Structures are given as C-alpha cells and as structure tokens.
Amino acid sequence: MNQDFLTPVKESVVAYLELQSSLCLGNSIRIHTQQAGFPDLENVQIAILGVQEDRNSQDNFGCGENLHFIRKKLYELFPGKWQTNIADLGNVLKGNAVSDTYFAVSKIIEDLLKKNIIPVIIGGGQDITYVNYRAYDALEQTVNITAVDSRFDLGNLDDALTSQSYLSKIIMQEPNNLFNYSNVGYQTYFNSQEEIQLLDNLFFDTYRLGKAKELENIEPAFRNADIVSIDLGSIRQSEAPANNNASPNGFYGEEICAIARYAGISDKVSSFGIYEYNSKYDNQHQTAHLIAQMIWYFIEGVNFRVKDYPFSSKENYQKFTVLLDDDDPLTFYKSNKTGRWWIEINILSDNKYKRHALIPCTYKDYTDATMQKIPEKWYKAMRKLA
Known part of the structure; x- marks a missing residue:
C-alpha cells in the first residue's frame, strides 16, 4: 500500500472521537492519524478513503472538502453485531494536476482490491x-458497474472527463473491460430520449425512479455489480441538500440506506463510492449524517454476506428448468441459503465472460418465464455475448 498519497484524518475528528462513548463505531476503526500513523491492514475487510478532488465535478466545485463532517457522524454511530474489521486510510489530497489525483486514487484502490479489501470512497x-x-x-x-443516479452522465464523446461525461469514457476507452452497466433511479426529464435509447441499444439495465422505489426490483442490479457508485443527486434535495445539482425528486433517506445495504450484502461488490457531497450547501450537517448512515448500512450488509454465487457450487441451489414453446429451455437456480434467484447463461468454458454464467434475477422473472415471457435481463445478457 502506497501511503505517500494519503494524509491522516483531521486531528479535530480524533479529538471529537475521544469525547464519544467507548462503544461507538469510531473506537473500533483503525484510523490513520498524525499520532498513530498508518493503520495495520491485516485482516481488514473495509477501508474508508476520502478524495479531495473536485476540479472535474460539473457545477459542484467544493465537493472534495470538509469530509471530516462525514467522519464525525460515522464515528459516533454504534456498530451492529459485526465481525467486520474497518480501517480509515485518511484522504487523497488534490494533486498538482487532476491526473495526479486520479493516478493516486486508482493505485490505492488497485492495492486494496489485491488485498481483498473493499474501498468505501467518500468525497470528490x-x-x-x-x-x-x-x-x-x-x-x-x-x-x-451499478450507478445510483438521476442522470446517465454520458456527455459527448469528445468531452473531457467530468462528473457528467464519465460513462462515455468507460464505454469507449481501451482497455474495455465493462460487461454490464446498470443505472438505478434515473429521472427521464434529466436524460435525452437519444441517451435512453443508446443505453437500451447497448443492452444495459436502466430503472426509472418510480420502478426503482419498489426496492425488490433493483436488488439483482447490486447482486451483479463489482462497482457501486452513488451520486447524491439521486437523493431528493430535502433529504440531502449538500449538492449543487440536487433536485426536488429522488430517493428518500431510508430508501438510499436500503440500497447501500443491498450493495453491502452482495457477494460480488468489491468497491463502493458516494460522490458529490458539498458541505457548503448542507443544512446542519444533515447530508453528512445521511452519508454516515449509508456507510453504516453498507458495512452491515458486508457483515451479513452469505457467500452465495459465485462462491458456492451448484449443489447448494435448487434447479428449475422452464420449457419454452419455440426456444431452448431456461434454467433457473434458487439459493438454499437465501432464497435468491439466478438465471443461467450458456457460456463456453474458455470464454472470458465465464464469471457471468449466472445472472441475478427475481422470483418474478421465474414466474414470468413459466408463462412463456423471457426475462429481459436474460435477453440482454445473451445479446452482449453474441
């Protein structure tokens, strides 16, 4: 782990923690402080990482500052019945150029992934x-990638990389390792019909806000994700005002916390980020408090992971075969541990997409198939592999 890129947690936060209960969450986190130095990462499962980079955030300059407000609110919460070891690595400061910050953040995340530590990214x-x-x-x-966002952030292909054009860079730039992108909670009036059609043509999964608020619809999108990215603009302004791009509609606080728990409980999610927090627009640190609770729910989810697919063998599942009138049969699997469902995609054993052989789905997808209605997510996955 390259520690040179990281600065310690602010001393005022450490002093604040000393005034809290000995049982609070902050007292069980291994914190990078000026006095104690960089924490030991042995047996750590989750590492909090602050990013103070705001230069490419569209219309939200300042979104890398004052991350200590989030930490204060997080540290004072009480943990659940957790076995999870957590570290707080401190912050990556702005580099001389934005590319310097990007290099540092990417290198730190890469090191954490190789250690099987889940980075929780705040700020930026x-x-x-x-x-x-x-x-x-x-x-x-x-x-x-699963993004919780009111906008797709596609931008134009010739745009520089910003918070509102990053997706086109992910789709177009080499090496292209993206298999699937899911957007959860988009609001139609913030996205052109051409953009909506483009994502459909790419066989990506999109969930309008109304559909996404029926939370059981979106759980498979998180079970299938490696990266979860949450834009605070997906939350209604009354709940999370600390974002210059906030709007009246979006998720409620309890809904976004449930979403964070979905991300945590997914066996596949290996990095989690909450972006666009801008403290100067906050109201009595309300947004900082909500972000702290989102992180709490994410940790709660990680603590209750049950190692379903891709960690279990198929013997731990019930198999269901659905015969279709004009096509090959569809095969579904239901976990004996959790009751969660998957649909099988036929992939050659030497195919690089082998880890996507089972696509998370819902019980409704299975019942639809029994009525000869092929689940859209199966169709999209097969088209991506064609």
Missing part, C-alpha cells in the same frame, strides 16, 4: 467512478 465528483473502474485493469477481469 462522480468522475472518480471512472478512476475506480480503471483500477480493475490490473485484475484482468470484466467489470459490472
């Missing part, structure tokens, strides 16, 4: 999602 614009994605290049695997 959502362009950091692209940097997070590039950290997976070293793992030489295809990647699924």
Whole structure:
C-alpha cells in the first residue's frame, strides 16, 4: 500500500472521537492519524478513503472538502453485531494536476482490491467512478458497474472527463473491460430520449425512479455489480441538500440506506463510492449524517454476506428448468441459503465472460418465464455475448 498519497484524518475528528462513548463505531476503526500513523491492514475487510478532488465535478466545485463532517457522524454511530474489521486510510489530497489525483486514487484502490479489501470512497465528483473502474485493469477481469443516479452522465464523446461525461469514457476507452452497466433511479426529464435509447441499444439495465422505489426490483442490479457508485443527486434535495445539482425528486433517506445495504450484502461488490457531497450547501450537517448512515448500512450488509454465487457450487441451489414453446429451455437456480434467484447463461468454458454464467434475477422473472415471457435481463445478457 502506497501511503505517500494519503494524509491522516483531521486531528479535530480524533479529538471529537475521544469525547464519544467507548462503544461507538469510531473506537473500533483503525484510523490513520498524525499520532498513530498508518493503520495495520491485516485482516481488514473495509477501508474508508476520502478524495479531495473536485476540479472535474460539473457545477459542484467544493465537493472534495470538509469530509471530516462525514467522519464525525460515522464515528459516533454504534456498530451492529459485526465481525467486520474497518480501517480509515485518511484522504487523497488534490494533486498538482487532476491526473495526479486520479493516478493516486486508482493505485490505492488497485492495492486494496489485491488485498481483498473493499474501498468505501467518500468525497470528490462522480468522475472518480471512472478512476475506480480503471483500477480493475490490473485484475484482468470484466467489470459490472451499478450507478445510483438521476442522470446517465454520458456527455459527448469528445468531452473531457467530468462528473457528467464519465460513462462515455468507460464505454469507449481501451482497455474495455465493462460487461454490464446498470443505472438505478434515473429521472427521464434529466436524460435525452437519444441517451435512453443508446443505453437500451447497448443492452444495459436502466430503472426509472418510480420502478426503482419498489426496492425488490433493483436488488439483482447490486447482486451483479463489482462497482457501486452513488451520486447524491439521486437523493431528493430535502433529504440531502449538500449538492449543487440536487433536485426536488429522488430517493428518500431510508430508501438510499436500503440500497447501500443491498450493495453491502452482495457477494460480488468489491468497491463502493458516494460522490458529490458539498458541505457548503448542507443544512446542519444533515447530508453528512445521511452519508454516515449509508456507510453504516453498507458495512452491515458486508457483515451479513452469505457467500452465495459465485462462491458456492451448484449443489447448494435448487434447479428449475422452464420449457419454452419455440426456444431452448431456461434454467433457473434458487439459493438454499437465501432464497435468491439466478438465471443461467450458456457460456463456453474458455470464454472470458465465464464469471457471468449466472445472472441475478427475481422470483418474478421465474414466474414470468413459466408463462412463456423471457426475462429481459436474460435477453440482454445473451445479446452482449453474441
């Protein structure tokens, strides 16, 4: 782990923690402080990483500052019945150029991934999602991204990398390791019909806000993700005002916390980021408090992972075969541990997409198939493999 890129947690936060209960969460986190130095990462499962880079955040300058407000609110919460070891690595400061910050963040995330430590990224614009994605290049695997966002952030192909154009860079730039992208909670009036059609043509998964608020619809999108990226603009302004791009509609606080728990409980999610927090627009640190609770729920989810697919063998599942009138049968699997469902995709054993052989789905997808309605997610996965 390259510690040179990281600065310690602010001394005022450490002093604040000393005033809290000995049982609070902050007292069980291994914190990078001026006095204690960099924490030991042995047996750590989750590492908090602050990013103070805001130069490519569109219309939200300042979104890398004052991350200590989030830490204060997180540290004072009480943990659940957890076995999870957590570290707080401190912050990556702005480099001389944005590219310097990007390099540092990508390198740190890459090192954490190789140690099987889940980075929880706070601060910075959502362009950091692209940097997070590039950290997976070293793992030489295809990647699924689930973004919780009111906008697709496609931008134009010739735009520079910003918080509102990062997705086109992920899709177009080499090496292209993206297998699937899911957007959860988009609001139609913020996205052109051409953009909506483009994502459909790419066989990506999109969930309008109304559909996404029925939370059981979106759980498979998180179970299938490697990277989860949350833009605070997906949360309604009354709940999370600390974002210059906030709007009246979006998720409620309890909904975004449930989403964070979905991300945590997914056996596949290996990095998690919450972006676009801008403290100067906050109201009595309300947004900082909500972000702290989102992180709490993510940790709660990680603590209750049950090692379903891709960690279990098929003997741990019930198999269901659905005969279709005019096509090959569809095969579904239901976990004996959790009752969660998957649908099988036929992939050659030497195919680089082998880890996507089972696509998460819902019980409704299975019942639809029994009525001869092929689940859309199966169709999209097969088209991507064609």
